[in-house]
Amino acid sequence: MKRADLSTVEIAYVGRGAGRPVLLVHGFPLHHEMWAAQIEALASKSRVIAPDLRSFGQSTFGDADPQHGISMERYADDLSELLDAIGVREPITLVGFSMGGYVAWQFVGKNGERFCAVVECDTKAAEVNDEAREIRLLMSENIHEWGSARVADTLSPKFFAKKTGEARPEVVAAVRRMIESASPDAIAAAQRGMAARADATSLLPQIKVPALLIGGAEDVISPPDEMRSIAAAMPNAGFVEIPDAGHMAPMENRNAVNDALLQFLANAK
Numbered sequence: 001m002k003r004a005d006l007s008t009v010e011i012a013y014v015g016r017g018a019g020r021p022v023l024l025v026h027g028f029p030l031h032h033e034m035w036a037a038q039i040e041a042l043a044s045k046s047r048v049i050a051p052d053l054r055s056f057g058q059s060t061f062g063d064a065d066p067q068h069g070i071s072m073e074r075y076a077d078d079l080s081e082l083l084d085a086i087g088v089r090e091p092i093t094l095v096g097f098s099m100g101g102y103v104a105w106q107f108v109g110k111n112g113e114r115f116c117a118v119v120e121c122d123t124k125a126a127e128v129n130d131e132a133r134e135i136r137l138l139m140s141e142n143i144h145e146w147g148s149a150r151v152a153d154t155l156s157p158k159f160f161a162k163k164t165g166e167a168r169p170e171v172v173a174a175v176r177r178m179i180e181s182a183s184p185d186a187i188a189a190a191q192r193g194m195a196a197r198a199d200a201t202s203l204l205p206q207i208k209v210p211a212l213l214i215g216g217a218e219d220v221i222s223p224p225d226e227m228r229s230i231a232a233a234m235p236n237a238g239f240v241e242i243p244d245a246g247h248m249a250p251m252e253n254r255n256a257v258n259d260a261l262l263q264f265l266a267n268a269k
């Protein structure tokens, strides 16, 4: 991985290929490896940048304080600074998955001139509700005692389509490895950030660039109907439902996700 020494954090990232830049933003509590198949597929035509968000994977915590959490805006600001640091000046295609999608909304809200297309994958735009907020805060308060293995146990049943465990055990194992590699501080900080996540729905009508919503047909975290209504609220967006996939669509059905992305990138030229 490459490294960029930013003003308050060191961000590790994969940089592959050449051409129009595509920034892939991973979900919680994962890292860039969730995009392995997309990095491979897109790098023949694009400059692909897949960072580890602050505190995840090989990126450092920097000056963040786990007790206060890391806001979605803060992660987005890191991405903007990363693009400056590695000399990306032209508008990017921004691809966010789940928590990476929440970060992408923040990036979009603050960097109107910096992107020319947006892909949101298995994510939400509406504000976090009270019940979800409490669950997030409970995890952040107890994670040091629980350990990340318990987080993997909690999340795994919600992450995959019914058949993925049998048909793609290597995907389930890879996701578990990523979750278990996340530090308790990283998990606590991100959960606190997500507990305070702002509503992005008022932003949707303002996103005039080409946009694509992608969602696993069996995603119970960001169900297809919710993804469809996000697309409907955006002036220039389509929705592609990914068969044989739950929340982890980019890994569970990588070919379908890659096809959707490649077609979108070709049309969004």
Ligand code: MLT
Pocket (backbone or CB within 6 Å): 026, 027, 028, 029, 097, 098, 099, 100, 194, 221
């Ligand atoms: C993710 O995959 O990033 C998480 O499911 C996001 C969340 O907890 O809302």
